[in-house]
Amino acid sequence: MSPSLLGQHLFFLSQIWSSSSDTYRVSISMSNRVITDTLAQSAKSRKHKKPEGTRSDGLDVGIISREAVGVVTAVGAGLTGVKVGDVVAYAGNPMGSYIEEQILPASVAVPVPPSMDPVVVASVMLKGLTAQFLLRRCFKVQSGHTILVHAAAGGVGSLLCQWANSLGATVVGTVSTEAKAVQAKEDGCHHVIIYTQEDFVVAVNKITSGKGVEVVYDSVGRDTFQGSLACLKTRGYMVIFGQSSGMPDPIPLSALAPKSLFLTRPSLFQYTETRDELLEAAGELFANVASGVLRARVNHKYPLSQAAQAHADLENRKTTGSVVLIPDDVKQ
Structure with a gap:
């Protein structure tokens, strides 16, 4: 029954x-x-x-x-x-x-x-699994990389900054206010750009001495998409995992050609399709929370x-x- x-x-x-x-x-x-x-x-x-x-x-x-x-x-x-x-x-x-x-x-x-x-786990489970596949599988961030994280003080953005910092990457984050800039710094951002006060494309160009970043993690969408592409170095990865400002306007594939850029719109579901993938991702997330690499607020x-x-x-x-x-x- x-x-x-x-x-x-x-x-x-x-x-x-x-x-x-x-x-x-x-x-x-x-x-x-x-x-x-x-x-x-x-x-x-x-x-x-x-x-x-x-x-x-x-x-x-x-x-x-x-x-x-x-x-x-x-x-x-x-x-x-x-x-x-x-x-x-x-x-x-x-x-x-x-x-x-x-x-x-x-x-x-x-x-x-x-x-x-359980309260901490509930607060980080979805955001943490998202951060895991973005940093460890979609584009594997390594020591020496420079990355750009939009909405760096947001739920996923905060974990991306903490995790990427622990991997040895130089983390550049964008935020909207001074208060969020303080949090982003606490979460491991080496460079914080308050995009309401300065052009993030100009700022990234200055930070990287014109070289650009290996990967952009963009959950904003329409408002940041074109600028994010401009921030990438040759063969850089544009990873769009959200669109809080709306879907980006379409671009021709030829727009990626001058720097041989990669563009992807990944989803957690396709990165945890199997039980083994899910358990591996969750295991890494839990280990980082337990060790203090990731801090939940x-x-x-x-x-x-x-x-x-x-x-x-x-x-x-x-x-x-x-x-x-x-x-x-x-x-x-």
Whole structure:
């Protein structure tokens, strides 16, 4: 018989504008799945625009978020590698981590070392796995490289700067304010450019004595794309992993030819397609967090029942660092 999840409070996308939650009874198949009691989940700063014409109960938009840590309470028959009582984390698919009890494909459940704080893991899991594949696989940053990180004080940007610094790279970061410049320095940026005060292309050219950088990590998109290409050295890598300012305007392939540039738009999902890839990436992430190479800033914790307030504070810029949601019945 399939287990049922009784009395579970679920937050749907349309409900982050209110304090309500819904309770449902759900029957499931346990084939290749595990059930976890959620310990912590990360609240994202990404703004969710309320869909026009959606139903008031939110059922047509689904449960939000895709990153959590929990303790395993049930395991499908015949599964190995995970057992009841294990603390596991996941990031990516499936969508739906704003929930007290979660059903996960066993293939995405990553064992968390006992010494690690679930709140810290929840705050870095998705961002950290992203930083890992960007630095270690998409373009392998090495000692002696000079790299440019846009949004250096952001969630992924902060980890990129810390990690790249530990690898021996010279890190150049762009930020929008003096306060963010201070944080970027703390996170290992050797050169911080406040792009609201100076042209980052001119600044990078000066920093590198006209040579350019080996790789640009760009999560901004349209506003920085052309300038980022100009910052690259011959055979440099342009890595776009987000587009907070919108999608870049199209360019002809011939625009890459003068410096034989490489251009890629990677995604975490294609770099963790296999279980082995996922475990290797998570293992490296956890090791760097445990050793202090990577520092998480968990400055705000909210009960899951206050998810709407957490998102309101995020959108009104009342928070700094990571925001973590914790189910109301979890002891802290």
